[in-house]
Amino acid sequence: MLQTLSHDNMQGRATFTAGIEKAADFIEEEFHAAGLVPLNGNSSSQAPSYRQTFYVHRLTPSQTEVKLGKKTIAPEHLFVNTAHEAFSWKHKNKVNIISIPEGENFRAAFAKANAGEQDAIVLVHPSHAEAFANYRGYFARGGVKKEVGTGASKVYVLTDQAAPKKYEVKFANKVEKLPLSNVVGMIEGKRKNEFVVFSGHYDHIGFHHSIDGDSIANGADDDASGTTAMMMLARYYKEQPQPERTLIFAAFTAEEIGGHGSRYFSEQLNPDQIMAMFNIEMVGKPSKFGPNSAYLTGYEKSDLGKMMQKRLEGTTYSIHPDPYPEQNLFYRSDNATLARLGVPAHTISSVQIDQDKTYHTVKDEFELLDMPHFTSMIRAIALAAQGVVSGEDTPMRVDKALVK
Incomplete structure (x- = not known):
């Protein structure tokens, strides 16, 4: 086996x-x-099904554009965590701005920012570049969600800008509804x-x-x-x-x-x-x-x-x-x-x-x-x-x- x-x-x-x-x-x-x-x-069938099938949504980023002030952010300095199909923000939307400054514990700060219940742009100081790249490697692949359109969205940006007065964000996911199956039997x-x-x-x-x-x-x-x-x-x-x-x-x-x-x-x-x-x-x-x-x-x-x-x-x-x-x-x-x-x-x-x-x-x-x-x-x-x-x-x- x-x-x-x-x-x-x-x-x-x-x-x-x-x-x-x-x-x-x-x-x-x-x-x-x-x-x-x-x-x-149900054991009456010649070949009973033990599949416990349900559906989830696979989200794959298809568009990520961020501008802070007049500067367009390079793709390698961005990643997004969201369960939404798409969103568009401008400074008038009053999205939360969170900073992870130099010297802060990145893992702890990321966890706190990610747990927030409001949409946010998270500004990550370049001193955290290595950790940022590791997290980006995971989130840039997208993810699997039970439901689409729920919860807050977080946009992470590697930048030395501390408090940009203007921002513009455009993001879209490709959404696929796909089956998953547990295999379950009993006595x-x-x-x-x-x-x-x-x-x-x-x-x-x-x-x-x-x-x-x-x-x-x-x-x-x-x-x-x-x-x-x-x-x-x-x-x-x-x-x-x-x-x-x-x-x-x-x-x-x-x-x-x-x-x-x-x-x-x-x-x-x-x-x-x-x-x-x-x-x-x-x-x-x-x-x-x-x-x-x-x-x-x-x-x-x-x-x-x-x-x-x-x-x-x-x-x-x-x-x-x-x-x-x-x-x-x-x-x-x-x-x-x-x-x-x-x-x-x-x-x-x-x-x-x-x-x-x-x-x-x-x-x-x-x-x-x-x-x-x-x-x-x-x-x-x-x-x-x-x-x-x-x-x-x-x-x-x-x-x-x-x-x-």
């Missing part, structure tokens, strides 16, 4: 490509072979309306900077490993007697471009009926804690981690608190959407993220993964989750006020 999902013919599983469609087809076949039913419960439990979710994201970043003639970012660890673990757990639980709680197995799309798949999934269920979420991400390499070990992001936000560790007592397996809090991993994967709704939703991982040199590169390949470790991770999750699956363990809810 892991080899198939990370093969070159999947072309890195980027969203909106033939490669990710091929991956979705493969996951559907595996769910069908395992005997899962679609989330809607109905005796308690039909108490759900336990096992998940992983099956998208990756597609093609990337070429190394030695290789430009396919295969995403073996990120996150073919988590998706494969989820599918193996589906097989395992299907071979067991009917579980007490209903088990949902979800392969999420579009994690790499904003978590759109998990967001849509969360809207299809009542979060109060989801007892726990075991999101699995990058479990193909040993953790810093040694053999047969993994860590849980947001460990302190519920008691799920302690329940898992208690179930592992007397075995060689162990679950630890996230050792990389500075990396903000709890909010960087698909668990965060459900956690914000109060679900004890956490990500299980083992990657040494502060040292991993293959993350988001063309070197994240099957051959570099540790298969004995990966196998032990799947076994550990099956053992650790048993109390929640059987209904004997019910973790505390996440305090929504403490989840940003």
Whole structure:
């Protein structure tokens, strides 16, 4: 499974490509072979569809023109963050003018400016040129939005002008409405309306900077490993007697471009009926804690981690608190959407993220993964989750006020 999902013919599983469609087809076949039913419960078809399809809008900049005073700004000194198809501003519109001066923390200042609820032109001092170029590389490609025409627009300009008296902005996006699909199956439990979710994201970043003639970012660890673990757990639980709680197995799309798949999934269920979420991400390499070990992001936000560790007592397996809090991993994967709704939703991982040199590169390949470790991770999750699956363990809810 892991080899198939990370093969070159999947072309890195980027969203909106033939490669990710091929991956979705493969996951559907595996769910069908395992005997899962679609989330809607319709299992009468010879070839049931496990696709959970929804639509988003891809916005690609087609026009960006900015004039400050009498000076026309060069394209490489501009980028825009907006969910609007087009807009045109002149100084009479009284758009906010925000400055990021020399010596300020650019990342923090950018985050603050971006969070503003009013349209704004953000003037960035040339001393931040390197950081500006990095951000521009991301935003100039456009983005994916659920809705078009909502929220404030921000225009970022690299300039030494501190307070231009006049400005003129013309911007337009090319807008495409495109489908995305999660792949979701389930095993109905005796308690039909108490759900336990096992998940992983099956998208990756597609093609990337070429190394030695290789430009396919295969995403073996990120996150073919988590998706494969989820599918193996589906097989395992299907071979067991009917579980007490209903088990949902979800392969999420579009994690790499904003978590759109998990967001849509969360809207299809009542979060109060989801007892726990075991999101699995990058479990193909040993953790810093040694053999047969993994860590849980947001460990302190519920008691799920302690329940898992208690179930592992007397075995060689162990679950630890996230050792990389500075990396903000709890909010960087698909668990965060459900956690914000109060679900004890956490990500299980083992990657040494502060040292991993293959993350988001063309070197994240099957051959570099540790298969004995990966196998032990799947076994550990099956053992650790048993109390929640059987209904004997019910973790505390996440305090929504403490989840940003």
